[in-house]
Amino acid sequence: MRTMRASSSSPIPLYVQIAGDLRDRITRGVWRNGEAVPTLEQIADEFGVARVTARQAVQMLTTEGLLIPMRGRGTFVNAPAAVHKPVHVVTSLDELADTYRATTPELLTIEENTRVPPITAADGELAAAYTYMKRVHSTDNAPYCVIALYLDERLFARAPERFRNETVIPILMEYDPRPMARARQTLKIATADAATAHLLRIPVDAPVARIQRIINDTQGVVIYYAEVLYRGDLIQIDMDMDV
Incomplete structure (x- = not known):
């Protein structure tokens, strides 16, 4: 052993x-x-x-x-074989919102006006202030991702209680007009540190999928920035291929 x-x-x-x-x-x-x-x-x-x-x-x-x-x-x-649902990597905000509607969020940390997202000039302009939240997302009482996100304080102020207790993307999708003009994400393979492993109930150094997600408004301001760590054994990528 x-x-x-x-x-x-x-x-x-x-x-x-x-x-x-x-x-x-x-x-x-x-x-x-x-x-x-x-x-x-x-x-x-x-x-x-x-x-x-x-x-x-x-x-x-x-x-x-x-x-x-x-x-x-x-x-x-006391661990009978678990049946985990795969997490599909989606490519639209509507699909992402549908995924998060079936998610139970657990808020770990929240800070207002103290942090800014680690963006580059190519990512867009910074908002005047952000609310930082770190939370664990679960389905069927099983954690599948840890997310650290920065939300434009102006948006957070419109529904603070909802943002504290619900997943963020579905709320943003309800706004009319929607504040999102551009959205993109990048996926990399990484390994879990001890803190992440504890939160996701996986071994230290187990593979995780690290997704960086950025949303801009019509003025190019970054209104949402997130770094998401998904359990590597749950990630599933489906792609149509040209033939």
Whole structure:
């Protein structure tokens, strides 16, 4: 079995690092559903950490529902084979809005007038101020992407409660006239850091699809900027080909 030695020099807490490795074993089927996992002492010895750190890692996976403790018997894997719906990479805002309408957002961070999106001159002009939001999107209680987005403060001010509790694109699509004049996105393949892995319940360094999405208004102002990290095992790209 592959063993990861937890790094005390990493900014990611030791127990989160260990939980990521243990989660990977469950995901890959090394530890099968219903199987007993090693004791806290064995986990602590394997990773070279204190027993309390091993307990925190196991508790994290217990909270996620991947492990279940049984008094007097030990801790067991509670992860029957999951059935994940593929996430299709869409090429229009209408399709994207339809996708997000079936999404449950969980707001992690919100900041007003403190950040600006990392755009270039080719992307467009900056708005006077932005609202920054970071959230996790889920379907059927399963997280499938982490999104960090910047929304023009003027748009956010029109429906602050809705933007805090609903996905952004469908709301923008309801406006008449729509504020979007141009939209584009770029997809790259990357790997998950520990924080992203924890939020998406995937192993550290698992493949993710990184999408940069930019929307401009008629004046060329960037009214929406987002960086989205999708689980790599859920992304599906369908393209017609010329013959």
